[in-house]
Amino acid sequence: MPEGPSLVILREESAKFVGKxxxxxxxxxxxxxxxxxxxxxIVDLRTWGKxxxxxxxxxALRIHFMLxxxxxxxxxxxxxxxxxxxxEDGSELxxxxxxxxxxDPDLDAVYDWSADVMxxxxxxxxxxxxxxxxxxxxxxxxxLDQQIFSGVGNIxxxxxxxxxxxxxxxTIGALPAPKLRALxxxxxxxxxxxxxxxxxxxxxxxxxxxxKRTCPRCHIPFHEGHLGRSxxxxxxxxxxxxxxxPAPT
DNA sequence: TGGAATGTTGGAAC
DNA sequence: CGTTCCAACATTCC
Numbered sequence: 001m002p003e004g005p006s007l008v009i010l011r012e013e014s015a016k017f018v019g020k021x022x023x024x025x026x027x028x029x030x031x032x033x034x035x036x037x038x039x040x041x042i043v044d045l046r047t048w049g050k051x052x053x054x055x056x057x058x059x060a061l062r063i064h065f066m067l068x069x070x071x072x073x074x075x076x077x078x079x080x081x082x083x084x085x086x087x088e089d090g091s092e093l094x095x096x097x098x099x100x101x102x103x104d105p106d107l108d109a110v111y112d113w114s115a116d117v118m119x120x121x122x123x124x125x126x127x128x129x130x131x132x133x134x135x136x137x138x139x140x141x142x143x144l145d146q147q148i149f150s151g152v153g154n155i156x157x158x159x160x161x162x163x164x165x166x167x168x169x170x171t172i173g174a175l176p177a178p179k180l181r182a183l184x185x186x187x188x189x190x191x192x193x194x195x196x197x198x199x200x201x202x203x204x205x206x207x208x209x210x211x212k213r214t215c216p217r218c219h220i221p222f223h224e225g226h227l228g229r230s231x232x233x234x235x236x237x238x239x240x241x242x243x244x245x246p247a248p249t
Numbered sequence: 250t251g252g253a254a255t256g257t258t259g260g261a262a263c
Numbered sequence: 264c265g266t267t268c269c270a271a272c273a274t275t276c277c
Contacts, residue, residue, distance in 0.1 A: 002255050050256075066256050068274035079274090097273050099257075146257090153255050210255090229267085233254080254275090262268075 004151020135173020
């Protein structure tokens with residue numbers, strides 16, 4: 001569920017709730033006053049990276065699905081919801097296993113929309129500038145930095161690095177300018193490929209690196225390691241993915 | 250079936 | 264006080 005494109009799908013699927021008034025609310029979230037929700041209208045539903053934002057008349061809720069969160073529209077799972085919103089027409093928006101908390105409803109004060117790779121306001125030049133200011137940052141950590149690439153997750157990270165033939169342990173400061181440009185461009189481009197594949201239920205079969213054992217380009221075994229400050233899984237080919245600067249010998 | 254994973258936070262440790 | 268590390272959270276799949 002968690003990467004940015006999946007949140008875009010959620011927003012599209014839940015758009016019908018905008019303008020409706022909450023008739024019933026329940027759930028086991030302890031971070032918000034659920035009893036105060038009935039009677040309030042859904043003013044807007046938005047996303048910023050992996051955040052799903054529910055705008056109410058005078059407040060806003062932020063839902064983060066973490067690793068395991070899920071949602072159901074007009075149906076329920078066989079477990080207690082973190083938050084369940086019911087509407088007069090019988091429709092429902094249900095969230096499970098996620099983190100929910102109130103946020104400042106002045107979203108423009110909280111969120112930098114230009115950092116969201118899924119946003120129309122995504123600003124690649126700004127991302128490059130932010131990256132150039134952190135020359136020691138590793139490529140594998142850079143892609144997971146939500147302040148730079150909001151919405152990018154571990155799958156997108158591995159696929160982008162493979163696509164641009166860049167070794168995950170490369171440092172940002174050592175990248176030739178075209179490689180840095182490709183990193184930023186493909187973080188955006190792959191996220192939209194991800195979105196289309198996910199909608200068609202064919203995402204996994206398009207994975208070239210993530211969870212794979214063999215490089216589809218050069219056919220040597222992929223390396224797997226928990227790399228970088230983030231220590232998230234990386235799958236990469238030592239032969240096709242160039243490292244900048246070269247590995248110390 | 251125990252372990253790992255599309256993620257983040259908060260607090261301990263240094 | 265800044266940085267880093269790790270447990271905690273929660274669900275599904277292999």
